[in-house]
Amino acid sequence: MPHRPFLNKDQVAQIDQLEQAYTSQDASNNFACSGIFPPHAVNIDTSVTFPLTQETAKDIYNTGEPSPFGRGKELVDDQTYRQAHELKPPHFALTNDLLSSCGLLTLLARKLDYEIPLEAKINKLNAYSEGGFFKAHKDTPQSRDHIGTLMICLPSPFTGGALVVRQNGSTITFDWGKQTGDGSFAWGFLYSDCEHEVLPVTSRTRITIAYDIFLGKNAADFKQSTFDTRLVPIIKAFKEILKPDFLPEGGALALGLKHGYPMMENEPDTDLSRRLKSSDAMLLAAIKKLNLRWGYFGVYDYDRSDYYGGDSDEDDEGDQDDPEARKIDTTFRKDIWIADDFFAFEGEYFGDGSDRPMLERDLDLIWVTLPGSYAIKNSYITYGNEPSSATTYCAVAIRVDIPRAQDRDRISKR
Numbered sequence: 537m538p539h540r541p542f543l544n545k546d547q548v549a550q551i552d553q554l555e556q557a558y559t560s561q562d563a564s565n566n567f568a569c570s571g572i573f574p575p576h577a578v579n580i581d582t583s584v585t586f587p588l589t590q591e592t593a594k595d596i597y598n599t600g601e602p603s604p605f606g607r608g609k610e611l612v613d614d615q616t617y618r619q620a621h622e623l624k625p626p627h628f629a630l631t632n633d634l635l636s637s638c639g640l641l642t643l644l645a646r647k648l649d650y651e652i653p654l655e656a657k658i659n660k661l662n663a664y665s666e667g668g669f670f671k672a673h674k675d676t677p678q679s680r681d682h683i684g685t686l687m688i689c690l691p692s693p694f695t696g697g698a699l700v701v702r703q704n705g706s707t708i709t710f711d712w713g714k715q716t717g718d719g720s721f722a723w724g725f726l727y728s729d730c731e732h733e734v735l736p737v738t739s740r741t742r743i744t745i746a747y748d749i750f751l752g753k754n755a756a757d758f759k760q761s762t763f764d765t766r767l768v769p770i771i772k773a774f775k776e777i778l779k780p781d782f783l784p785e786g787g788a789l790a791l792g793l794k795h796g797y798p799m800m801e802n803e804p805d806t807d808l809s810r811r812l813k814s815s816d817a818m819l820l821a822a823i824k825k826l827n828l829r830w831g832y833f834g835v836y837d838y839d840r841s842d843y844y845g846g847d848s849d850e851d852d853e854g855d856q857d858d859p860e861a862r863k864i865d866t867t868f869r870k871d872i873w874i875a876d877d878f879f880a881f882e883g884e885y886f887g888d889g890s891d892r893p894m895l896e897r898d899l900d901l902i903w904v905t906l907p908g909s910y911a912i913k914n915s916y917i918t919y920g921n922e923p924s925s926a927t928t929y930c931a932v933a934i935r936v937d938i939p940r941a942q943d944r945d946r947i948s949k950r
Contacts, residue, residue, distance in 0.1 A: 540787050540900045542861035542868060547782055551789075551867050554773035555904050558791065561766060561815035567703040567795075569647055570710045570724035575691070578638045578721050586719045587691035593741035597621050597663040606676055619668045620734075623661040630658075634688055634721075634745065644686065644725055644749070649814075653752040656686060664697055664742040670734040672702075677798035677929060678748050681811065682728055686747040689715075689722040696738030699724060702731045704794055704908040713742065725749070727813055729796035729909065729929050751811060770822040778826075780941040788900060789936040791819060792835060792907030796929035808832060808932070820934065829937040834930060835907050836873045836895055867902045874898060874933070907931035 543551065575586060584592070600621030604613045635641050635656055645654045657678075664670075675685050687699070689712040698711040701724075712722040726732055734742075776782075777789075793816045797808060812820055823830050862868060873895040909931045 540783065540902070542858065542865040543902070545864055548864065548866060550773075550776050550782060551902060551904055554770070554777060554789075557769040557773040558815060558819050558905065559794070560769070561818050566648075566814050567706070567730050568701040568708045568710075568724065568726040569644075570722065571643075572715055573638050573640075573721045573723070575719040575721075578634065586721075587693060587717060588743070590693070590740055593663075593692045593694075593743055594665070596623075596661070596743055597665050597741050599623065600661070600663050603662065603670075605670075605673065618670045619664070620670060621663045621665075623663075625658060625660075628661050630745075635686075635747070638721070640686070640688075640723060641749075648725075649817075650751070654683075655750045655752050656747040657750070659685075659746040659748050662687075662744050662746060664734060664737045666737055666739055666741070668697070668734075668742070669736040672731050672733040674731050674929075675728045677728055679750065680798050680807075681751045682748055682798055683751060683811065683813065684725055684727045684749045686723065686725045686749050687744045688747075689724075690743045690745065691716040691719045691721060692741060692743060693717040694737060694740035694742045696736055697742040698735045700733050700735060701726045703727070703729075727795060728798070766818055767822045767825065770819060771825060774822060774826055774828075777938065778944050780944065783938060784941040786940040786943075787902055787938045788898075789904050789938060790898075790901040790933050791904045791936065792931070792933040793819075794905075794908040796907070796909035797932055799928060799930045823934070823936055831935050832932055833935055834875045835933050836875065836931070867904065868899070869901075869903050870897060870899055872897065872903070872906070901935070907933055 588596075598621075600623045602613055602615075603618055603620040603622040604611045605618050606612075641654050641656055645652070693713075693716075695713045697713055698709050701708045701710070710722070710724045712724075715722045793812070795813045795816055797811060809820060820830075874897070875895050909929060
């Protein structure tokens with residue numbers, strides 16, 4: 537059983553308040569966003585007339601090659617999972633830079649609350665004809681600075697083909713077929729760790745241009761001033777926990793981050809803080825504002841017997857604890873395995889297994905939230921838009937140390 541005492545109902549309620557203050561920051565579904573640029577707002581010097589005619593859109597589709605996708609480390613063509621055509625540079629080019637002509641990167645940085653420039657790299661042109669679709673998948677991370685995907689839907693009349701984006705139980709749907717028939721350019725952005733799919737196109741041809749979006753080279757740590765008002769409920773919930781009657785001898789909170797983050801193979805991450813997204817960035821800003829000690833760790837979901845090559849001989853003392861107290865304390869978890877390193881995701885390890893992280897259970901942790909990616913199984917790991925590489929998503933948590941009661945005055949009065 538844990539060395540720390542089990543929490544009572546009132547203490548669990550305090551933890552629940554902190555969980556709500558943190559997770560409610562994503563209630564606005566800010567993991568994806570979209571917008572419309574009318575024809576006059578996009579300055580394109582081109583011989584192509586928008587909206588595209590059905591004939592032109594079909595010609596573009598026929599020029600492309602069938603779109604493969606990643607299944608693990610392989611690039612496969614499976615028409616039961618994806619039906620589309622694609623063109624990649626240098627097989628297609630734009631006369632003008634769409635992003636520069638409408639100032640979209642600047643707008644996107646502001647919308648996502650980044651105080652640094654974003655950079656874009658064109659990935660491909662995707663074309664879906666009638667009946668085309670792409671089942672649920674997750675974009676392959678291109679580097680640690682890769683934050684998401686931006687799509688611009690070229691103006692053309694079509695129906696169906698809605699983009700459905702999911703994250704942590706929430707769903708956003710972009711139905712661009714209803715918005716581009718008059719020559720307007722629709723755009724959509726989603727964080728790279730979001731699951732998404734393209735529903736079947738029901739008529740004509742849907743054409744989009746996809747860009748990979750990266751943090752700029754001069755990215756700095758998240759600046760809390762951007763979110764001062766939104767920090768208030770998180771700080772208030774922390775201060776309730778910092779009152780003397782909550783674990784007078786001190787303890788440690790575990791807060792799983794809501795987003796997954798790209799990590800490099802066998803390479804420690806020293807700049808994760810500057811890459812945190814939305815509510816994760818706000819959480820860390822609140823922790824820093826309170827001057828609490830904190831640190832990152834990796835969270836793993838795996839079969840223990842598979843990892844160790846057999847059943848563990850470890851005596852599971854958790855089965856000997858007080859069942860009533862255990863039932864009340866929902867923050868106690870004995871089934872979660874953690875490591876200081878976080879370069880693997882949900883049991884999927886790099887390499888041949890010789891460099892696997894040393895996993896352990898910390899039964900003294902008070903689990904406020906699990907990582908949002910921890911409970912999501914591997915449909916998008918199996919089917920990505922490209923084969924997996926030396927960069928993969930990781931489930932990450934923050935450990936926050938709660939000082940002893942006599943040492944809390946300097947924090948609670950800030």
